[in-house]
Amino acid sequence: MVSNTVSFHKFAKRSQNQKIILAAAEKVFAEAGYAGATTQLIADVANLPKANIHYYFKTKEDLYRQVVYNIFDIWMEAASAFDTELGPREALSRYIDKKMDLARTHPYGSKVWATEIIHGAPIIQDYLEGQLLEWSQDRSKHIQRWIENGEMDSIDPAHLLYMIWSTTQHYADFGHQIETLNAGKPYSDAQWQIAKLSVKTIILKGIGLTPS
Amino acid sequence: MVSNTVSFHKFAKRSQNQKIILAAAEKVFAEAGYAGATTQLIADVANLPKANIHYYFKTKEDLYRQVVYNIFDIWMEAASAFDTELGPREALSRYIDKKMDLARTHPYGSKVWATEIIHGAPIIQDYLEGQLLEWSQDRSKHIQRWIENGEMDSIDPAHLLYMIWSTTQHYADFGHQIETLNAGKPYSDAQWQIAKLSVKTIILKGIGLTPS
DNA sequence: AAAAAACTTGACCGTATGGTCAGATATGTA
DNA sequence: TACATATCTGACCATACGGTCAAGTTTTTT
Numbered sequence: 001m002v003s004n005t006v007s008f009h010k011f012a013k014r015s016q017n018q019k020i021i022l023a024a025a026e027k028v029f030a031e032a033g034y035a036g037a038t039t040q041l042i043a044d045v046a047n048l049p050k051a052n053i054h055y056y057f058k059t060k061e062d063l064y065r066q067v068v069y070n071i072f073d074i075w076m077e078a079a080s081a082f083d084t085e086l087g088p089r090e091a092l093s094r095y096i097d098k099k100m101d102l103a104r105t106h107p108y109g110s111k112v113w114a115t116e117i118i119h120g121a122p123i124i125q126d127y128l129e130g131q132l133l134e135w136s137q138d139r140s141k142h143i144q145r146w147i148e149n150g151e152m153d154s155i156d157p158a159h160l161l162y163m164i165w166s167t168t169q170h171y172a173d174f175g176h177q178i179e180t181l182n183a184g185k186p187y188s189d190a191q192w193q194i195a196k197l198s199v200k201t202i203i204l205k206g207i208g209l210t211p212s
Numbered sequence: 213m214v215s216n217t218v219s220f221h222k223f224a225k226r227s228q229n230q231k232i233i234l235a236a237a238e239k240v241f242a243e244a245g246y247a248g249a250t251t252q253l254i255a256d257v258a259n260l261p262k263a264n265i266h267y268y269f270k271t272k273e274d275l276y277r278q279v280v281y282n283i284f285d286i287w288m289e290a291a292s293a294f295d296t297e298l299g300p301r302e303a304l305s306r307y308i309d310k311k312m313d314l315a316r317t318h319p320y321g322s323k324v325w326a327t328e329i330i331h332g333a334p335i336i337q338d339y340l341e342g343q344l345l346e347w348s349q350d351r352s353k354h355i356q357r358w359i360e361n362g363e364m365d366s367i368d369p370a371h372l373l374y375m376i377w378s379t380t381q382h383y384a385d386f387g388h389q390i391e392t393l394n395a396g397k398p399y400s401d402a403q404w405q406i407a408k409l410s411v412k413t414i415i416l417k418g419i420g421l422t423p424s
Numbered sequence: 425a426a427a428a429a430a431c432t433t434g435a436c437c438g439t440a441t442g443g444t445c446a447g448a449t450a451t452g453t454a
Numbered sequence: 455t456a457c458a459t460a461t462c463t464g465a466c467c468a469t470a471c472g473g474t475c476a477a478g479t480t481t482t483t484t
Contacts, residue, residue: 013451013461031331036247039442049463054443111330117389118323119243128392136393153417158393159410166382167375174378177329180340181348181370198371205365206418225431225481251472261433266473 071109099168110172153208283321322384
């Protein structure tokens with residue numbers, strides 16, 4: 001219907017421009033940091049006049065908030081790959097795979113998250129204390145049960161999680177260093193495969209499992 | 213004052229003030245990023261007037277350079293703990309220990325390094341292409357030899373190094389997140405011991421070694 | 425003692441930044 | 455068509471920043 005189409009477009013316009021701006025902002029925040037990211041540069045990358053950015057996002061901080069929230073949501077959704085029904089080998093294997101994929105497909109997001117945490121999480125502290133804490137505690141409990149059932153070695157679950165997070169996100173956050181040590185070239189598909197396999201192999205074997 | 217005290221101070225004065233400024237700058241750069249770190253704030257932390265900062269360091273960038281260089285030097289010195297004469301178990305074990313110790317004692321430095329890399333290493337690219345590349349290639353060769361001698365599992369040496377770097381530095385860079393998930397409290401001595409042991413155990417076992 | 429060198433600092437300056445706003449234009453509604 | 459609402463944008467502003475400088479004070483040298 002007419003009114004349907006109209007209101008669809010009315011919506012699309014707004015959300016589409018917001019998407020363009022958010023993508024530009026993610027990239028600029030990742031590469032320049034919060035303070036170093038100028039609204040002018042974000043506008044240039046988004047190919048829009050600066051005043052237009054402020055039409056859709058009241059302040060630079062609002063825009064930054066949105067960017068960080070988006071990343072957290074993506075990670076939280078990926079975290080559901082850590083399906084504790086599957087048992088340790090399959091659950092961890094899938095989770096690591098998923099995190100490695102995100103390191104490749106969403107490096108900017110990972111970088112923004114990393115600097116946010118490094119700077120003391122001024123914006124997303126509530127997320128750390130809420131959703132992340134809850135999720136971590138829940139998964140830790142399951143890991144603990146696996147250990148008690150003799151399904152894997154006895155390891156403090158928190159440190160296992162930190163190892164998975166740090167190792168996988170390293171391929172996004174330190175991508176520039178990795179590229180430099182790789183003759184200045186970004187990883188090929190084959191190299192990403194090897195990276196994924198190496199990470200999975202060491203971690204799974206390291207806690208007493210055989211990789212799938 | 214006695215003359216030898218005076219002449220002791222003569223020397224100490226310059227380098228001592230520089231040290232105070234460098235320490236303040238390291239902290240501020242770590243917590244606010246390069247662009248977010250104002251010379252005024254560095255001056256306040258150092259408890260000196262802003263103009264005095266510029267007397268010892270010509271520009272903010274010079275100061276930043278010094279900070280990053282210092283960290284790199286400290287890490288490179290620690291890298292000598294990776295003594296390939298010792299064989300894989302002892303060499304890797306000592307290197308991980310050393311890196312964990314530095315994560316605890318030099319968290320600001322680690323954070324500055326991390327953001328520098330995340331932002332594409334605008335300042336220290338030459339170090340990456342020089343010393344770091346050289347060191348990595350040298351150690352990779354030794355790891356390769358261990359593998360060929362059947363002293364450890366067959367793993368791409370680069371990924372083993374990345375795992376050690378990422379995991380250990382995570383305890384510095386993401387210290388805020390770790391603290392938040394630790395009931396808001398920093399790690400105790402005992403908790404650091406467990407962290408070190410967990411990391412060593414998983415990595416060493418993960419590549420087919422028994423922890424020492 | 426006096427000249428030189430090193431250090432300290434408040435006041436100042438040009439620039440770049442985040443944000444505003446009024447007016448123009450496009451889009452949807454009746 | 456006439457009206458209303460959403461979108462766009464150049465020009466503008468107050469503020470905060472890195473850096474300078476001249477006038478001082480302290481320290482070292484002769």
